[in-house]
Amino acid sequence: MRDWDTTTRNRDQRLARAAPLTRGKVVQADDATALLEAVLEPGDRVCLEGNNQKQADFLAKVLAGLDPAQVHDLHMVQSVLALPEHLDVFEKGIASKLDFSFSGPQAGRLAKLLAGGQLSIGAIHTYLELFGRYFTDLTPRIALVAAQAADAAGNLYTGPNTEDTPVIVEATCFKRGIVIAQVNELVDQVPRVDIPGGWVDFVIQSPKPHYIEPLFTRDPAQISEIQVLMAMMVIKGIYAEYEVNRLNHGIGFDTAAIELLLPTYAERLGLRGKICRHWALNPHPALIPAIEAGFVQSVHSFGSELGMEDYIRARPDVFFTGPDGSMRSNRALCQAAGHYACDLFIGSTLQIDLTGNSSTATLGRIAGFGGAPNMGADARGRRHASPTWLKAGREARDGSGLTPRGQKLVVQMVETFREHMQPAFVEKLDAWELAENAGMDLPPVMIYGEDVSHIVTEEGIANLLLCRGEEEREQAIRGVAGYTPVGLARDRRAVENLRDRGIIRRPEDLGIDKREATRDLLAARTVKDLVRASGGLYDPPKRFRNW
Amino acid sequence: MSSYYEASARERLLGLLDEGSFQEILPPSARISSPHLRQLDTPAAFDDGIIVGKGLLDGKPVLAAAQEGGFMGGAVGEVHGAKLTGLLERALDEKPAAVLLLVESGGVRLHEANAGLIAVSEIMRAILAVRAAGIPVFVLDGGQFGCFGGMGIASRLCDAVVMSEEGRLGLSGPEVIETTMGVEEFDSRDRALVWRTLGGKHRYLLGEAAGIVPDAIAAFRDAAIGLLRQAQAPDLSLAAMQAEHRRLANRLERFGQCRDAIDIWRSLGIEEPAGLPLLEIPEFVARTQDRRA
């Protein structure tokens, strides 16, 4: 007769091996190595919680310190590679296969390890795809997660950075895997239960609180007058015209400038209450002035942001907070909101080609995707309508005879040249060469041109929705590509024609006086201004202070 | 309100002096720039990063100089230093009501390190000569790069230093200390630590800065006018030096064991010292009244 509970019995064997190390669910930090040795088996699929911000750093160190003779050929399935230990496990021969989403800080080293044959990559996913695979064919056997606090029963309080924890634990626990949590503190009663104790097998108090990266703090002092100009164009030429109310912003200085112009420039245009009311967004400190000015009605977040805790607690009408007052931020749900519920995504990129494909890939680095491709893609499964979505859909289909439907606004916002005179517009993305060097199936395109609705540069806005045909689209892109080789190679007459038709719009076409584009227009020019705007509730990390 | 911190040296100077009164000496069009930078394939500036000239403050004639931190961190090279020394010596001839130094400098410019070091020494001698001639020299320090190295010493040779909280004043910059002594000695990325060690508020409480103002050109102007109205002939007598000597001895005795600025503020008897960095300037001044070293 076929055995239907091999995973359960295997789980029981692992737990039995670990039993001597624990009374109840609590394991001492000193026994963490022994615990992992007891529960891990070669070839296991392991999820080591690596988020954008919160890191299971203690468990990462312990895992990376294991003896590869005992534990080897692990298959790591985790969304972010942030810490050196996330790659040490491959270098030491503890793990050999990897499925992931984003590897920003470790991208260069990852490329080297791959080239050296020290790991194989299953696939590079977006967050939602990887989470989806947790529930299909990449379910973790062992999950190593991080939380703020636990009680003796194993109930976890994640703290405001909930991030991936619920998804990882749910996938692991309900497929008879083992969940181990590192926590900053053991308490009698957790402030709220983010993960029920019944889903957690072991908790370890880590010697140091887990590391959190302040990833979404942009110092307004570094916003340039060019970025102010571009933000003015976005507000007047896109947000106002499409009445954008449900949106997601990227994390760059360009979009921070938009956030900081809402209480000043957008207010002057009479747009309060008309745009930017609902956000899928990490709690950006740069959004504080807009919240205080009454622009923002709700913000749901992928994760929290260091220093924003007290401010969030004091603004429960805006943020999603628990009965304890702190934020809950579930990345999977916010990604779903970003993809399906938002009418607009706007973000920056490194390179855009002539069809509007954009990529942040650079040679020698395998950085992955994170969530941007899901945010920055038309949700073709969407059915509910909104004025923004309908208008974009009309513009894209008008006169084409296609079945009417709506479309998401996907805006790419770039200066034509980056630092060191690197052009943002190119004939061919570096992604092609990277794909070839790294043996990828496809070039790592972040946002496909067919999804892009607008490109904004300091030279103007190109509305790709209105373009008819490849030729027109190419000239529209060249027409805002400034003095880059791509821009200089424009057909001047075609571009002027596009301008006459409103497909390309310069600042002056939008009624924007460039001389007005100064930093004085920013609602906050320093991090301290943000603290002031928050009424002293925002407590920025020390690296962002100059007081 | 126009930020002093964000403004260029030229904007600061024009905003500080009475409107329309500033006359520049050796302006950019004179093209007196550094020959040494060119030789090292490094871009030069037409004014070598310092603007010098004369103007009026509160209707009184002053000589003024402003260092541009955006150009090589305001560092002193041969020409830059000679312009400042020349201006100070001009004061000996013109006898203005005061000399104003809008400092912003990382110290000596390494590309011309020897010329820069000697130039700072000449600036120091010239400052003391001007003061000995009865002309006060006032320093304003609120730029992004702070005031370090030789200019940090030179600033303290003057009659008074006015700072904003954002301004910094010291000798070795945090990056230099971190590089030579290690990150345990001074973590230059810990900006809160950097500012409470070197920033305007601590300098004010320590008595290194005579005044502290909010970050606005107008606030610096008001402070400079205040100094000018109350100005007395500089006192460089033995008695004055002995008084300063006792004051500095006292500082070593009282605070020599302190590990952090907050310890010093606590020993000054200031309540909730850890909260000082968050206070706006008027509130800060009120809270620390009569508590300064």
Added chain:
Amino acid sequence: MDANHLINTLFPQGAEIDFDGEFFTGTGQVGDKIVAVLGTQGGVYIGVELAHRMAGIVLDTVRNHPGRPILLLVDTKGQRPSRRDELLGINGYMAHLAKCLDLARRQGHRTIGLVWSQAVSGGFLASSLLADECYALPDAEVRVMNLPAMSRVTKIPLERLEALSLDNPVFAPGVENYRRMGAIRDFWQGDLAACLATALDSPTGPDRRRAHGLEREGRLMAYKVAERVRHDPV
């Protein structure tokens, strides 16, 4: 040369010097003159305590021995790079030392600096460079920063700096560079006692270093630029 040997050589008629670790002070006899001596050895870092102590010696000399010449024999690798010194306002202590030396000068004390071992950056600024004149032994070292460190900070290739420094005195370490640029009045060699006696008898005046830098073709701009700023009509 160590400090003892130096003092014996400078003061064959005798000197009374108290050594306290790296710091020393006392007097020496030159002809019929008594000279106050103030110095350090071992290439010390100058921190707040040392700067304060040196300033105290200068003040004592001014108060108790009007007109007595002061000889600075400071051997320093620069200001002490520490958080504590910055916390206490080391630049203020350095400035105080400078002001005291300037006071002595104005009160008629000859002040003479002799770089006999090494002089670096801020330590040099607040001591010997503030004297009426600064002299050096030919094998002494003067610098702001060595070339490898300078190359790292400025991102200019070391080979480039080394090549340029062969005939350009403007940035490379070296006592001869400082002589050419006017900061070192002269080298003392041979009979150091005679050198000291001559220096003590030479006339003093305003800061002439720029003029010397021009004459010696080490600093071609400083003199002219300062003169123009001082005298150009506006």
Added chain:
Amino acid sequence: METLVFDYRDGKPVPASNRPPALVGVVGSGNLEVLVEAHDLSGAARVEVVTAATGFRPIWQAVLDDFFNRHAPSNILISINDVGATPAVVSLRLDQAMEAFKAGGAA
């Protein structure tokens, strides 16, 4: 470092050719200083660029062509010290410098 010189003819005279020079910008990373001076060039205009970023002459040419299409000044010398500013920043500074020059020199 590279020095580039551009000459333009057929500009319009800028009123009152004895205006004081105007300077805007700072010689810092990603930035530049632009000095505008009245200069008798027999009706021509000249731009002298010293730049730390080498190999961008065609881009300078295009940026300056557009600038002259906008302003068409004559008898003017424009001197630039550049530390790798992007064309957007260069165009902005050029416009600011012309404005300051026409306003009488103050930056």
